[in-house]
Amino acid sequence: MLTQLARYGQMLKVNVKQASCSVKAHWTSEGSVFAGTISSTCHWVETHIELESDDDPARVAALVRNAEGGCYAQSALQQPVPVTGRVLLNGQDLDYEAYPRKVERR
Numbered sequence: 001m002l003t004q005l006a007r008y009g010q011m012l013k014v015n016v017k018q019a020s021c022s023v024k025a026h027w028t029s030e031g032s033v034f035a036g037t038i039s040s041t042c043h044w045v046e047t048h049i050e051l052e053s054d055d056d057p058a059r060v061a062a063l064v065r066n067a068e069g070g071c072y073a074q075s076a077l078q079q080p081v082p083v084t085g086r087v088l089l090n091g092q093d094l095d096y097e098a099y100p101r102k103v104e105r106r
Helices: 002-012 057-070 072-078
Strands: 018-030 039-052
Touching: 002 018, 002 057, 039 057, 039 072, 057 072
Parallel strands: none
Antiparallel strands: 018 039
């Protein structure tokens, strides 16, 4: 978010003296690691932006709207997309789905 505020602030010529952003998220997990059934869910995410600027509040509001619209992380959360991946084990592809989910305890 901060990178987008800086980026669009320059483009819109909004003078931002200082900016900070904190993010809170509520997650839960369920299932079993040993049974291979663990899953997590994100229930909500909240951002808190603090800005210092002498610019007109309408221009700052336009900046924030653009920063939110251009924030890659926020977009991925609001409009989920498929996630793909590849795992290498000792330099070789690992088809981890070909193995049993359950793992014996040591």
